[in-house]
Amino acid sequence: MSIKKILILPGDGIGPEIMAEAVKVLELLKSEGEQLEWSFGHLGGAAYDAEGHPYPESTQKAARAADAILMGAVGGPKYDALPRAVRPEQGILGIRKDLGLFANLRPALAYEELAAASSFKPEIIAGLDILILRELTGDIYFGAPRGRRTNAEGHAEGFDTMHYSAPEVERIARVAFEAARKRSKRVCSVDKENVLETSRLWREVMINVSKDYPDVELTHMYVDNAAMQLVKYPKQFDVMVTGNIFGDILSDEASMLAGSIGMLPSASLDVNNKGLYEPSHGSAPDIMGQNKANPLATILSMAMMFKYTFNHNDLSDRIDAAVKKVLKQGHRTGDIAQKGEKIIGTKEMGDALVAAL
Amino acid sequence: MSIKKILILPGDGIGPEIMAEAVKVLELLKSEGEQLEWSFGHLGGAAYDAEGHPYPESTQKAARAADAILMGAVGGPKYDALPRAVRPEQGILGIRKDLGLFANLRPALAYEELAAASSFKPEIIAGLDILILRELTGDIYFGAPRGRRTNAEGHAEGFDTMHYSAPEVERIARVAFEAARKRSKRVCSVDKENVLETSRLWREVMINVSKDYPDVELTHMYVDNAAMQLVKYPKQFDVMVTGNIFGDILSDEASMLAGSIGMLPSASLDVNNKGLYEPSHGSAPDIMGQNKANPLATILSMAMMFKYTFNHNDLSDRIDAAVKKVLKQGHRTGDIAQKGEKIIGTKEMGDALVAAL
Numbered sequence: 284m285s286i287k288k289i290l291i292l293p294g295d296g297i298g299p300e301i302m303a304e305a306v307k308v309l310e311l312l313k314s315e316g317e318q319l320e321w322s323f324g325h326l327g328g329a330a331y332d333a334e335g336h337p338y339p340e341s342t343q344k345a346a347r348a349a350d351a352i353l354m355g356a357v358g359g360p361k362y363d364a365l366p367r368a369v370r371p372e373q374g375i376l377g378i379r380k381d382l383g384l385f386a387n388l389r390p391a392l393a394y395e396e397l398a399a400a401s402s403f404k405p406e407i408i409a410g411l412d413i414l415i416l417r418e419l420t421g422d423i424y425f426g427a428p429r430g431r432r433t434n435a436e437g438h439a440e441g442f443d444t445m446h447y448s449a450p451e452v453e454r455i456a457r458v459a460f461e462a463a464r465k466r467s468k469r470v471c472s473v474d475k476e477n478v479l480e481t482s483r484l485w486r487e488v489m490i491n492v493s494k495d496y497p498d499v500e501l502t503h504m505y506v507d508n509a510a511m512q513l514v515k516y517p518k519q520f521d522v523m524v525t526g527n528i529f530g531d532i533l534s535d536e537a538s539m540l541a542g543s544i545g546m547l548p549s550a551s552l553d554v555n556n557k558g559l560y561e562p563s564h565g566s567a568p569d570i571m572g573q574n575k576a577n578p579l580a581t582i583l584s585m586a587m588m589f590k591y592t593f594n595h596n597d598l599s600d601r602i603d604a605a606v607k608k609v610l611k612q613g614h615r616t617g618d619i620a621q622k623g624e625k626i627i628g629t630k631e632m633g634d635a636l637v638a639a640l
Numbered sequence: 641m642s643i644k645k646i647l648i649l650p651g652d653g654i655g656p657e658i659m660a661e662a663v664k665v666l667e668l669l670k671s672e673g674e675q676l677e678w679s680f681g682h683l684g685g686a687a688y689d690a691e692g693h694p695y696p697e698s699t700q701k702a703a704r705a706a707d708a709i710l711m712g713a714v715g716g717p718k719y720d721a722l723p724r725a726v727r728p729e730q731g732i733l734g735i736r737k738d739l740g741l742f743a744n745l746r747p748a749l750a751y752e753e754l755a756a757a758s759s760f761k762p763e764i765i766a767g768l769d770i771l772i773l774r775e776l777t778g779d780i781y782f783g784a785p786r787g788r789r790t791n792a793e794g795h796a797e798g799f800d801t802m803h804y805s806a807p808e809v810e811r812i813a814r815v816a817f818e819a820a821r822k823r824s825k826r827v828c829s830v831d832k833e834n835v836l837e838t839s840r841l842w843r844e845v846m847i848n849v850s851k852d853y854p855d856v857e858l859t860h861m862y863v864d865n866a867a868m869q870l871v872k873y874p875k876q877f878d879v880m881v882t883g884n885i886f887g888d889i890l891s892d893e894a895s896m897l898a899g900s901i902g903m904l905p906s907a908s909l910d911v912n913n914k915g916l917y918e919p920s921h922g923s924a925p926d927i928m929g930q931n932k933a934n935p936l937a938t939i940l941s942m943a944m945m946f947k948y949t950f951n952h953n954d955l956s957d958r959i960d961a962a963v964k965k966v967l968k969q970g971h972r973t974g975d976i977a978q979k980g981e982k983i984i985g986t987k988e989m990g991d992a993l994v995a996a997l
């Protein structure tokens with residue numbers, strides 16, 4: 284591809300603020316000659332306000348046409364009372380499903396400079412570098428039937444269906460093994476095989492696919508134990524692969540290993556590595572509009588975009604290095620500052636990052 | 641009740657060893673005049689070996705007749721290849737369901753003396769005292785339909801059903817609010833209401849039941865955020881209540897806050913406070929028969945038995961105090977020892993505990 288078309292979906296809460304800083308980076312890169320083009324669209328609550336739907340048709344069209352998508356965050360108390368079908372979360376779930384973004388990559392990396400901001404003892408997290416791979420378009424998130432019914436005793440009952448098909452497991456398994464090949468060659472597959480039928484299929488397929496990757500070690504862990512081991516001795520992991528709901532829980536837990544979720548990017552890829560890139564944190568309505576949010580997770584998500592969708596590793600590495608540099612220089616937004624440290628704003632952090640680039 | 645009838649199910653792996661130490665405590669109490677009577681039964685792999693089923697009829701009868709049950713741990717690699725229906729886990733799931741043990745209480749307490757054994761910075765866990773309440777007889781663990789099928793494209797598919805009825809949620813809600821009344825009067829209900837229909841019902845019922853407890857504060861948290869907050873700032877919680885699968889994950893995660901899962905007891909109660917008491921840890925087949933296991937979680941589970949089933953708080957407090965005393969005296973099994981500390985065996989720890997009592 285010659286010109287890279289990026290769709291930007293700032294979303295709700297702090298989304299527009301952090302995205303403005305990411306755009307500064309895009310502008311710099313474009314001024315240097317990168318073939319980049321971007322446009323803006325609505326997603327989540329902002330889309331509901333503007334067009335009556337959290338994933339409106341205008342966004343669907345633009346998203347399908349784009350090469351990659353940069354997203355801020357969605358949701359906020361303003362939208363809590365809306366009917367479920369038009370709540371902001373449906374915007375995210377909708378775009379993931381619509382574009383087939385089945386592979387969610389969530390690196391958990393401990394920055395040396397931020398060890399003080401972490402709940403963990405330095406020796407637990409020093410040098411930590413794990414990749415959590417979450418399946419993103421299946422499982423209990425999208426399973427049918429689901430709903431409300433009255434049971435035989437006349438009581439209300441809520442129900443959902445967890446399920447995976449073999450090909451769904453196979454494609455995320457391949458992403459895991461391929462990723463592990465470029466890392467420490469170890470995949471830990473997380474399930475609840477001692478209880479769930481879905482997990483039994485999951486584990487069988489993992490074992491089958493592993494035969495194509497004899498150079499990669501495959502282990503299995505129950506999800507309860509994984510939640511414990513992540514906290515006990517996180518450095519035992521290289522690539523962790525799991526289903527949608529377990530991955531939702533474990534990747535948020537793991538984000539704390541890095542000190543602040545304000546530092547963690549994510550990528551959600553389709554079969555052709557087209558991707559949606561977003562920070563792992565939420566829309567933080569409590570600090571919205573106050574120039575307090577940390578834009579680094581969004582900027583690191585952009586770095587992932589250059590790596591995974593555009594195969595432009597140099598650019599990706601350059602952005603990663605600039606983030607390390609601003610940390611080393613001592614720049615801190617509130618979420619990563621220790622007592623006594625000087626706190627700067629969203630804009631100032633963005634400017635520092637652009638300068639470091 | 642005059643004579644308290646206790647059924648002891650040592651189970652597999654380290655189960656028999658740790659239970660032998662708990663029995664020493666029972667013997668001491670009986671010699672002091674407590675009206676206690678106990679018998680032994682099989683559960684899990686041991687029951688499969690002896691009687692061909694992980695929860696055999698002999699155990700069913702004895703369990704129904706007992707006032708309380710003390711369990712060790714079940715499972716081990718020896719049984720991994722068995723058909724699912726007779727695997728050790730089915731013993732646990734079977735007895736929970738059979739006896740209607742719907743309320744699983746898992747306290748997470750940080751012992752000052754063990755702060756060094758924890759992954760966390762001392763200030764994160766000092767003084768921590770939270771109670772995780774997990775619903776134990778519903779949810780995706782027991783939901784139907786479940787199984788394997790071929791989908792429309794001819795591919796294998798595994799599926800399970802998550803579900804809760806309103807009365808199931810109501811009774812665990814009441815346990816949570818009652819427990820909170822005796823503590824800091826705060827209940828945090830954990831769900832995934834932004835995605836799951838089951839969670840939507842769960843949250844509605846929690847809100848309804850809370851109206852009977854105006855003195856208790858109810859908050860809600862998504863399970864992904866709860867997994868993060870438990871690690872970020874665990875002291876924000878008092879009572880956390882959640883469903884079976886989320887509780888399985890979060891209570892194991894929280895166990896690490898205490899330094900070692902070898903210190904954590906649990907209780908599973910029916911509507912009349914009849915209970916099954918077991919350590920939170922597993923059967924640890926790797927150290928079985930080596931006099932290495934920590935018996936304290938089993939002994940603390942017995943303390944919970946005196947409190948919750950027998951309403952004998954004095955005895956419960958006395959056992960808790962004896963555990964604190966042996967820790968203060970510096971007794972350490974391997975799981976809670978720091979480098980350089982002297983390590984004692986299972987039996988020696990049991991003897992130290994009896995002496996401290």
Ligand SMILES: CC(C)[C@H](C(=O)O)[C@@H](O)C(=O)O
Pocket residue numbers: 372375376531834835864
């Ligand atoms: C907003 C919500 C539906 C979403 C999810 O559960 O997938 C979020 O928690 C995430 O992890 O991106």
Ligand SMILES: CC(C)[C@H](C(=O)O)[C@@H](O)C(=O)O
Pocket residue numbers: 477478507729732733888
């Ligand atoms: C052994 C297994 C079925 C069980 C569960 O998942 O409930 C265990 O993990 C537990 O928490 O007691």
